[in-house]
Amino acid sequence: MSGTVVLTGGVGGAKLVLGLLQVVDPVTVTAIVNTGDDFRHLGLHISPDIDTLLYTLSGKANTAQGWGREDESWAFLSALRELGGEDWFLLGDRDMALHVLRTAGLARGDTLSTITAAVARRWGVEAKILPMTDDPVATMLDSDVGELEFQRYFVALRCAPAIHAIRFAGAEQASPAPGVVDAIMTADIVLIAPSNPFLSVDPLLAIPAIHKALSDTLAPIVAVSPLVGGQAVKGPTVKLMGELGLPVDNDSIARHYAGLIDGLLIDSGDDCSVTDIAIAHTPTLMVTLEDKARVARAALALAAAID
Amino acid sequence: MSGTVVLTGGVGGAKLVLGLLQVVDPVTVTAIVNTGDDFRHLGLHISPDIDTLLYTLSGKANTAQGWGREDESWAFLSALRELGGEDWFLLGDRDMALHVLRTAGLARGDTLSTITAAVARRWGVEAKILPMTDDPVATMLDSDVGELEFQRYFVALRCAPAIHAIRFAGAEQASPAPGVVDAIMTADIVLIAPSNPFLSVDPLLAIPAIHKALSDTLAPIVAVSPLVGGQAVKGPTVKLMGELGLPVDNDSIARHYAGLIDGLLIDSGDDCSVTDIAIAHTPTLMVTLEDKARVARAALALAAAID
Numbered sequence: 001m002s003g004t005v006v007l008t009g010g011v012g013g014a015k016l017v018l019g020l021l022q023v024v025d026p027v028t029v030t031a032i033v034n035t036g037d038d039f040r041h042l043g044l045h046i047s048p049d050i051d052t053l054l055y056t057l058s059g060k061a062n063t064a065q066g067w068g069r070e071d072e073s074w075a076f077l078s079a080l081r082e083l084g085g086e087d088w089f090l091l092g093d094r095d096m097a098l099h100v101l102r103t104a105g106l107a108r109g110d111t112l113s114t115i116t117a118a119v120a121r122r123w124g125v126e127a128k129i130l131p132m133t134d135d136p137v138a139t140m141l142d143s144d145v146g147e148l149e150f151q152r153y154f155v156a157l158r159c160a161p162a163i164h165a166i167r168f169a170g171a172e173q174a175s176p177a178p179g180v181v182d183a184i185m186t187a188d189i190v191l192i193a194p195s196n197p198f199l200s201v202d203p204l205l206a207i208p209a210i211h212k213a214l215s216d217t218l219a220p221i222v223a224v225s226p227l228v229g230g231q232a233v234k235g236p237t238v239k240l241m242g243e244l245g246l247p248v249d250n251d252s253i254a255r256h257y258a259g260l261i262d263g264l265l266i267d268s269g270d271d272c273s274v275t276d277i278a279i280a281h282t283p284t285l286m287v288t289l290e291d292k293a294r295v296a297r298a299a300l301a302l303a304a305a306i307d
Numbered sequence: 308m309s310g311t312v313v314l315t316g317g318v319g320g321a322k323l324v325l326g327l328l329q330v331v332d333p334v335t336v337t338a339i340v341n342t343g344d345d346f347r348h349l350g351l352h353i354s355p356d357i358d359t360l361l362y363t364l365s366g367k368a369n370t371a372q373g374w375g376r377e378d379e380s381w382a383f384l385s386a387l388r389e390l391g392g393e394d395w396f397l398l399g400d401r402d403m404a405l406h407v408l409r410t411a412g413l414a415r416g417d418t419l420s421t422i423t424a425a426v427a428r429r430w431g432v433e434a435k436i437l438p439m440t441d442d443p444v445a446t447m448l449d450s451d452v453g454e455l456e457f458q459r460y461f462v463a464l465r466c467a468p469a470i471h472a473i474r475f476a477g478a479e480q481a482s483p484a485p486g487v488v489d490a491i492m493t494a495d496i497v498l499i500a501p502s503n504p505f506l507s508v509d510p511l512l513a514i515p516a517i518h519k520a521l522s523d524t525l526a527p528i529v530a531v532s533p534l535v536g537g538q539a540v541k542g543p544t545v546k547l548m549g550e551l552g553l554p555v556d557n558d559s560i561a562r563h564y565a566g567l568i569d570g571l572l573i574d575s576g577d578d579c580s581v582t583d584i585a586i587a588h589t590p591t592l593m594v595t596l597e598d599k600a601r602v603a604r605a606a607l608a609l610a611a612a613i614d
Binding site for chain 1: 402
């Protein structure tokens with residue numbers, strides 16, 4: 001099966017995938033999604049990036065808020081607070097349905113893959129959403145306040161601690177989820193979404209069989225830079241690059257993916273002096289659906305030019 | 308410590324306990340609550356009778372509806388339905404907070420007792436609410452459609468199947484929760500709430516150490532009949548008595564508790580011809596708070612007369 005594969009984290013990546021669905025046949029698109037952010041909270045298995053893909057591609061995402069579901073309500077959280085429960089991770093009433101069903105499914109022996117596929121089917125999502133792995137992988141941050149789980153850092157501490165190192169516990173031992181390697185090996189084009197390279201894309205690359213498939217595939221691999229006008233749209237990318245001692249520019253992004261990507265799509269206002277990969281420009285800020293389709297089209301065009 | 312102990316199931320029993328709190332010092336009241344209805348649903352540990360006590364005594368019960376919380380909303384359930392999840396057991400958004408916290412606490416190694424006590428304290432409930440046991444006990448019904456878990460019968464099948472026999476799986480091996488035996492042994496008065504004797508009170512009596520404590524205690528034991536004007540106020544009591552071949556009258560109730568109770572409080576419109584226990588009358592229908600206080604007062608008076 002040929003098609004387009006996107007390696008993606010949450011919000012930014014979901015926008016690119018949504019754009020892609022406007023310009024190619026949705027059934028030919030496979031999103032391979034970071035699960036390094038997954039964690040257990042109050043006994044519930046939460047997969048933030050998978051959820052963002054599911055909500056975004058099914059039209060349920062709260063785009064104004066930037067995360068979670070549209071038309072969300074907060075009665076559960078308010079009752080939880082009243083009981084002294086942990087409320088740093090915001091669980092909406094409707095959002096809870098996904099977490100509860102996923103947790104119950106996993107307890108029954110279903111895999112994250114099959115649960116995700118069932119929800120996607122139920123919600124009429126035609127693209128494939130594959131977790132990178134059904135095995136546990138946890139993004140762990142070595143910070144100036146000690147070792148942190150990803151959600152602790154990202155949500156509870158609002159990315160305030162300085163990060164010295166990042167590791168992906170379990171990645172070395174993890175097998176790609178069913179379909180992941182096949183999708184990469186038979187793809188016409190592989191895109192790396194403008195998700196945080198260090199926190200959202202690296203977990204995928206840390207799984208040996210995924211890294212190998214990306215090295216082996218004949219498909220051109222094009223990354224979309226997360227930098228827009230030299231800044232990150234959202235999240236800790238810029239702050240993190242500083243803490244890791246990296247200049248905040250596309251040369252750093254290109255070098256980070258060196259040996260892996262054949263092309264890098266960057267914002268019209270930015271440049272990149274790395275010469276051994278193809279570079280293309282487009283306005284990469286994705287606000288409207290048209291923006292998303294434009295970025296997807298530009299990434300596909302860059303890949304086609306390499307091919 | 309002396310005081311009043313109430314053996315209780317859910318709704319009817321909670322009304323008596325609430326009445327009792329109007330007429331004696333709340334800190335002297337201990338409710339020992341049926342947990343035979345407890346079950347796992349979507350991975351959540353649900354304790355329906357404990358919840359009813361907690362909601363009722365903290366003023367959070369939805370009295371119009373007869374179960375659950377006041378001011379409840381249903382966004383979770385509607386999202387769950389949309390995902391094809393099991394929706395036969397109605398889980399409100401606020402109610403979910405209790406189930407999620409309890410389940411997480413149990414997974415951490417806390418007991419049902421300590422979790423219940425923490426919630427009661429948080430909500431300002433001064434009476435003690437003790438689960439009958441921290442061990443798993445499950446009320447199982449032998450019915451004309453096969454063996455049924457209690458909630459399956461009670462909620463999903465609306466008590467429609469005919470019941471031939473009832474057993475309490477695990478009761479023989481169960482230890483009373485901390486404080487249960489002590490409360491019974493040191494009580495001034497033990498009341499059996501007007502809960503269903505076969506489904507809600509028998510699980511407590513099936514735990515050997517509770518049965519022994521009730522036999523050994525010097526406190527008078529008074530049951531409040533669940534029949535009002537020869538009918539049950541709510542639930543399957545009358546239908547079940549028919550299926551078990553019992554006449555629907557207070558003689559059956561008195562005989563069911565024979566050897567255990569010293570007195571039976573019955574409705575003003577009813578009678579009882581059993582002569583080896585003390586009988587008292589009061590209007591036992593509990594609608595207003597005044598009704599509840601009246602029934603509690605009558606039960607205490609009957610016990611005091613025996614004493």
